[in-house]
Amino acid sequence: MSDKPNDFIDQYQAWVREGLQAWSRQFDPKDASPVAGPSEAAPGADIMGRLFAGLAGYGDWMRSMASGEPPAAPFGGGMPPFGQGGPGMPPFQVGPGFPPMGMPFGYGPPPGATAQPGSESFDEWARVANETLSIPAFGMTREQQEEQQALLRAWIDCAGHYQRYQTLLQGVHERAAGMLRGQTPPTDAESMRSIYDRWVTLVEESYAEAALSDEYREVYAALVNAQMHLKRLQQGQMERIAVQAGMPSRKEVDSLGERLQAVRRELRQMRGLMAEVEALKAEVGVLRGASAKPARAKTVPGSAAKKATTKTARRPSKGKSQ
Amino acid sequence: MTSNPFHIDPQRAQAEVDAFRRKLEAGLETLKHVGPIELGTTPREAVYTEDKLTLWHFKGEKPPTAKTPLLICYALVNTPWMVDLQEDRSMVRNLLAQGEDVYLVDWGYPDGADRWLTLEDYIDGYLDRCVDVVRERHGIEALNLLGICQGGVFSLCYTALHAEKVRNLVTMVTPVDFHTPDNMLSHWVRNVDIDLFVDTIGNVPADLMNFAYLTLKPVRLNQQKYVGFVDILDNPKEVENFLRMEKWIFDSPDQAGEAFREFARDFFQKNLLMKGEARIGARRVDLRKITQPVLNIYAEQDHLVPPAASTPMYKIVGSKDYTALAFQGGHIGIYVSGRAQKLVPPAIHNWLAER
Numbered sequence: 001m002s003d004k005p006n007d008f009i010d011q012y013q014a015w016v017r018e019g020l021q022a023w024s025r026q027f028d029p030k031d032a033s034p035v036a037g038p039s040e041a042a043p044g045a046d047i048m049g050r051l052f053a054g055l056a057g058y059g060d061w062m063r064s065m066a067s068g069e070p071p072a073a074p075f076g077g078g079m080p081p082f083g084q085g086g087p088g089m090p091p092f093q094v095g096p097g098f099p100p101m102g103m104p105f106g107y108g109p110p111p112g113a114t115a116q117p118g119s120e121s122f123d124e125w126a127r128v129a130n131e132t133l134s135i136p137a138f139g140m141t142r143e144q145q146e147e148q149q150a151l152l153r154a155w156i157d158c159a160g161h162y163q164r165y166q167t168l169l170q171g172v173h174e175r176a177a178g179m180l181r182g183q184t185p186p187t188d189a190e191s192m193r194s195i196y197d198r199w200v201t202l203v204e205e206s207y208a209e210a211a212l213s214d215e216y217r218e219v220y221a222a223l224v225n226a227q228m229h230l231k232r233l234q235q236g237q238m239e240r241i242a243v244q245a246g247m248p249s250r251k252e253v254d255s256l257g258e259r260l261q262a263v264r265r266e267l268r269q270m271r272g273l274m275a276e277v278e279a280l281k282a283e284v285g286v287l288r289g290a291s292a293k294p295a296r297a298k299t300v301p302g303s304a305a306k307k308a309t310t311k312t313a314r315r316p317s318k319g320k321s322q
Numbered sequence: 323m324t325s326n327p328f329h330i331d332p333q334r335a336q337a338e339v340d341a342f343r344r345k346l347e348a349g350l351e352t353l354k355h356v357g358p359i360e361l362g363t364t365p366r367e368a369v370y371t372e373d374k375l376t377l378w379h380f381k382g383e384k385p386p387t388a389k390t391p392l393l394i395c396y397a398l399v400n401t402p403w404m405v406d407l408q409e410d411r412s413m414v415r416n417l418l419a420q421g422e423d424v425y426l427v428d429w430g431y432p433d434g435a436d437r438w439l440t441l442e443d444y445i446d447g448y449l450d451r452c453v454d455v456v457r458e459r460h461g462i463e464a465l466n467l468l469g470i471c472q473g474g475v476f477s478l479c480y481t482a483l484h485a486e487k488v489r490n491l492v493t494m495v496t497p498v499d500f501h502t503p504d505n506m507l508s509h510w511v512r513n514v515d516i517d518l519f520v521d522t523i524g525n526v527p528a529d530l531m532n533f534a535y536l537t538l539k540p541v542r543l544n545q546q547k548y549v550g551f552v553d554i555l556d557n558p559k560e561v562e563n564f565l566r567m568e569k570w571i572f573d574s575p576d577q578a579g580e581a582f583r584e585f586a587r588d589f590f591q592k593n594l595l596m597k598g599e600a601r602i603g604a605r606r607v608d609l610r611k612i613t614q615p616v617l618n619i620y621a622e623q624d625h626l627v628p629p630a631a632s633t634p635m636y637k638i639v640g641s642k643d644y645t646a647l648a649f650q651g652g653h654i655g656i657y658v659s660g661r662a663q664k665l666v667p668p669a670i671h672n673w674l675a676e677r
Contacts, residue, residue: 012342012343046572047353047565047568048353050568053544054544054545054546054547054548054549054551055548057544058545191338192339193338193549196546196549200541200545200546204539204540204541207539207540207541208539211506211510212509217510217513218513220514221510221511221515222513224514225519228519229518231523232518232522235522254524257437260435260438261438261439261443268447
């Protein structure tokens with residue numbers, strides 16, 4: 001097959017890129033980046049970010065179909081269950097290499113970890129890093145060194161789980177591509193779009209099968225747990241920095257919130273009890289009024305207690321307090 | 323380069339891509355002229371507010387004929403406006419047209435101050451007070467309760483704990499068995515350390531929840547949907563409908579950390595509702611105490627709450643008047659599809675009217 005199909009697919013992909021750039025500029029003239037995600041663009045551009053991302057994926061698929069190459073992995077590089085950088089963001093997105101001054105490295109890749117997990121250079125970096133981690137901490141900053149070591153270990157561990165997860169997804173994708181190839185070739189009357197729709201169905205079926213497997217469950221949970229462990233260690237470092245800067249830490253704010261909520265529950269409960277006491281007092285008042293009625297009939301024409309009882313009877317009883 | 327196994331005719335493919343591109347270019351003009359997208363079109367009045375919660379009372383075009391009001395309890399995930407998406411896709415509007423007197427619990431958007439809200443706070447607290455407000459307004463002992471999805475689980479728990487305040491119970495797309503083999507969300511969360519998760523992130527961000535939902539069908543929901551969107555770009559009304567749904571999907575609240583912890587652990591991981599061992603606060607939820615009539619509506623193509631997760635309800639509730647109603651559609655279609663508008667509200671109304 002000639003390269004001719006790729007010409008117009010090139011044009012299409014270029015057009016999608018230009019479209020996103022043009023759209024981004026409408027919202028922010030300074031933002032002409034074709035990779036600006038929805039979170040970086042103006043709120044109104046969110047739908048466009050998703051639209052163009054979907055269309056770009058369609059373009060990638062068309063290119064692969066036209067060339068006979070396996071379609072690009074549809075899950076992309078940013079599909080962790082609960083990513084470090086937030087949904088849709090690769091947890092190991094390679095940044096400038098070093099975190100901002102004073103920030104724990106956990107909020108970016110560790111110094112020197114510039115390769116993607118799964119690559120040879122990453123494995124080599126991890127091997128050297130692990131060797132370094134075996135050196136015991138000492139001196140006045142021993143505690144901080146140990147914290148950093150724990151953080152680095154957690155980061156490497158998380159990278160390993162992320163790699164397992166990506167490998168699993170790649171397998172899903174390859175199975176779907178194989179299934180599509182194994183099907184009866186479409187007739188000439190079939191459009192590219194209908195082949196695409198068939199491919200999507202096969203990918204989703206393959207994905208669902210994998211996603212419901214025991215292996216996926218284990219890999220998914222291990223990745224989430226590793227990410228949370230890493231994040232906890234990061235938070236610990238942030239706590240220390242906040243204390244040093246004389247700022248309230250998250251732990252302190254959480255603690256206040258917990259106490260406040262407990263007090264609110266108690267207050268509700270006491271109000272409920274008070275309402276019950278008031279109702280009982282009203283009933284007692286009525287009973288007293290009834291027993292003293294012959295003597296007091298002239299002096300109490302409309303008993304307030306009786307009114308209260310009538311109201312209480314119509315009022316639904318209050319439930320348990322919050 | 324390997325040979326193309328699909329024998330795609332380059333000229334034909336080029337024509338197809340060119341046509342797609344032209345349609346997209348023209349459609350982007352449509353997008354520029356779409357005005358603000360609103361959800362929730364039926365006239366309504368806030369009759370009770372507390373913290374982030376609002377209890378809405380809807381106004382129909384004619385006075386309600388039903389003697390017992392119907393309180394809708396929505397899930398904590400997403401906003402409740404799926405039941406009143408737009409004028410011609412509104413379960414609320416159609417229930418009003420049938421003669422129901424409709425109230426809706428809108429949980430609002432929790433923030434850091436709500437981090438410690440528990441299921442007990444939601445069910446025995448907020449929901450119970452909403453029920454009391456409606457009962458007081460109507461001078462009645464018991465109302466009709468309609469729970470949706472997670473709100474259906476809340477309604478089951480509530481009815482078991484406050485049986486005297488519920489006359490009839492309707493549940494829609496409500497799971498009771500969280501461990502069916504086709505339940506992907508439950509499968510994924512089974513081995514996750516929920517305590518570590520909530521202790522670490524506190525409230526669960528809405529974006530994270532949305533991300534998890536999108537990954538249930540990643541290519542269909544992140545890619546194919548937008549390719550399909552191009553097909554309707556030349557139809558402003560269809561574009562508005564699409565954007566309205568997008569707004570609903572992505573404009574969703576965070577989850578209060580403690581309530582999420584309890585729900586994920588006790589329901590998703592331990593399946594305690596099905597085992598009869600769920601607890602709200604200190605009290606055990608015994609669904610056999612639900613002796614009032616129950617109508618359980620489930621969707622046959624539901625990828626979030628598979629039918630098998632909902633249909634065993636009849637085994638665990640105590641009611642002798644249990645009706646199951648299967649709807650041909652998905653988790654969302656049951657509220658917004660044209661067929662749902664015609665079938666579901668009348669089915670609910672007729673079932674209630676017979677009781």
